[in-house]
Amino acid sequence: MNNSCRDCGQSGECRLPPGMLEQYDLGTPTADGLMIWLEVSRHAGVFLESSSLEILSKAREIYDGRIFGVVFGDIELKPLYAEAFSYGVDTLYHVKDRRLIDFHPEAYCESMKEIAERINPSIILMGATPRGRETAPRLAASLGAGLTADCTELSIEGTVLRMTRPAFGGSLMAEIVSNSVPQMATVRPGTFPLKKASGNTAGTVIYRQYGGNSFKTIIGSEKRYSDEKDITEAKILVSLGSGIRNREAICIAESVAKKLGGMVSCSRTLVDKGWFPQIKQVGQSGRNVSPEIYLAFGISGSIQHKAGIMTARKIIAINKDPDAPIKDIADEMIIGDAESILKELDRIL
């Protein structure tokens, strides 16, 4: 009794009004397993993205069932198998095709749909990275699944995945459940700590081919990575906003960041001013960051900016205005002049 169409006696496509199915939660009892798209980073080598490993770490903590990983690429991925297994993957689907080294969302989704139909997972997760956020909705639509974006907390109760995500710039936390299977979510990078599951580095690898033809015609591609890390990876961020008036302060901030082993980031206003490249921007239209410590110098804390820092472990704001909205989420508000405090900090470190 798990197929609606048999239930309503129709052959072929079910004639129940869409939406009716979900009311009865059909299919839920048979779905089992958790499927994760393991994103591959191809900058300076081939790696599993830490966002994917973070999800695996969390999945192993809250889920006892089978975990299926999916990777796209050619033989260059072989060295990554061991890492995937050590983070708790039981079965790894490797969709092996040279052409899939490039990101083709349509082809990726078709493949993952086929795999999902085969294993019938109850949960599908991926990182809320730019590519994850592009892929997950297409896959969800193709599976007729509900999807919750950018979760910062996950828990499982029975067969139900409870997904928590920030709303309205982080001032509200919404808890969301899916009323159909698979239950799908993307997870904000940097939210969950990395934790290897075991010393185990072996597991099952299943090769698959992609039989479709949904490739984009990519006429040019430029990798934009610098020698520097991404601001999302920094443990400490020294972040500047428009309360900083002199451009020289950037050098001082760089120096402070270096002494602390961190990096410099900024609010959008300084990107607009041309002081920083866009990759340094924190916030809704920039990066979501989760450093241990976020030092906000002269940043007011607009909704868009707060959305990007709400998973930071500790926020210290330096602002001349005690009522600046960043106070709502700051652990420490220091009321004073941003530049002179920055200078002093550089001196004493």
Place this chain on the structure above:
Amino acid sequence: MDTLPWKHGGKMRFVVFVKQVPDTSAVCTDINGNLIREGVPSILNPYCESALNMACGVKKDGDVITAVSMGPPQAENALFRCLELGADEAFLLTDRAFAGADVHATVRTLSAFVKKFIPDYDLIFCGKQAADGDTAQVPAELAYMLGCGQFCYTQKLTLSGEWKAVQNYGSEVRECIIGKGDLLSVSDEEIGFRLPSAADYIRAAGIEIKKLNIADIGLDTFSVGLKGSKTKIVSATPSKVSRRGAVTDGSDPAKAAEHIRDAII
């Protein structure tokens, strides 16, 4: 000389999906950090405005830009803004049954609209995300439902023999060829708050926004709104981020710097 690849009947049809959102720069929070939404003005989602601007940028004489929004009757205002900015016609999908829609139900409504009213469109433009909701899921789900290719994070659209989109993934910027019927999700690199001219206002004032309800679109109540949704919000609580919120006087920079150093190390 440009040869327009899929130009038919001498004109292109561009569809731009837009959303009305509360002006987040005007949203305040109360002492508990709860949002005060009353009295907050609504605006055209800035990301949708970029999408519309992109469509306007490639529009030639004879092409038609259709702006479409789903929302309450007041969402008309966002569509007026689209008309002022250069859209040629506007549809508002409005019905009580649409309320409470999650992404899935929203996309089902939007795709049913396209299939019924503009099946021969050439390109669809969406904003990357809504400034208030921030799920960024509608474009890619809609692309699947319409069976077309998706080009997310599009920053630039050009036509020289072929239509080409420049997509920015942060760590990679790439250029792809797009085909008839594809969907572009536009990121906001250059949110230009263009000011319409007096002539734009006059032109817009003469255009009627067409309103469509659930019956016009041909859907039933189970497919849309809250009932057609696949996800359910079970609770919404103010974030209980345990921030200490300690306030320190920093009028002496040296002391303040020491304080910060001690807090970090």
